[in-house]
Each structure stands twice: as C-alpha cells, then as structure tokens.
Amino acid sequence: xxxxxxxxxCSNERNLKTKQQGITFHxxxxxxxxxxxxxxxxxxxxxxxxxxxxMCSCHFRPEDILPLCIIF
Numbered sequence: 001x002x003x004x005x006x007x008x009x010c011s012n013e014r015n016l017k018t019k020q021q022g023i024t025f026h027x028x029x030x031x032x033x034x035x036x037x038x039x040x041x042x043x044x045x046x047x048x049x050x051x052x053x054x055m056c057s058c059h060f061r062p063e064d065i066l067p068l069c070i071i072f
Contacts, residue, residue: 003052003054006044006055012025023058025057026054026065
C-alpha cells in the first residue's frame with residue numbers, strides 16, 4: 001500500500017525518488033495534544049488521522065525535525 005503525505009495539495013509519496021530527494025515521512029504523534037496540533041495545521045475539516053497517516057518533511061522547518069538516533 002503506497003504511503004502518501006496527508007497534507008492537502010501535496011503529492012509526495014514515500015518511494016525511492018522522494019528518499020533520494022531527502023524527503024522524509026513522519027507518523028502523526030501519539031501524544032494527544034501534539035496530534036491535535038498537527039491535525040489542526042492540516043486544515044482538513046473532519047480529518048481524523050489513522051495510525052499510518054503520514055506528513056512529509058516538506059511541511060516542517062528543518063529545525064522542527066529531530067535526527068533519529070540509532071544505537072547498534
């Protein structure tokens with residue numbers, strides 16, 4: 001199943017092309033207040049994000065995205 005950005009008017013899909021462009025995709029937060037903030041920011045009336053709903057990095061400022069820390 002393809003993963004698309006939930007932002008209105010955005011056609012970014014999670015695939016090799018967007019990965020090569022440096023576009024990342026982010027699940028909606030599980031924290032209720034932060035999740036609500038993201039939902040309001042989308043300005044989609046009646047929109048209710050699901051557990052797989054994504055927003056791409058094009059809709060964030062670079063300083064809003066924290067780097068993923070991977071420990072081996």
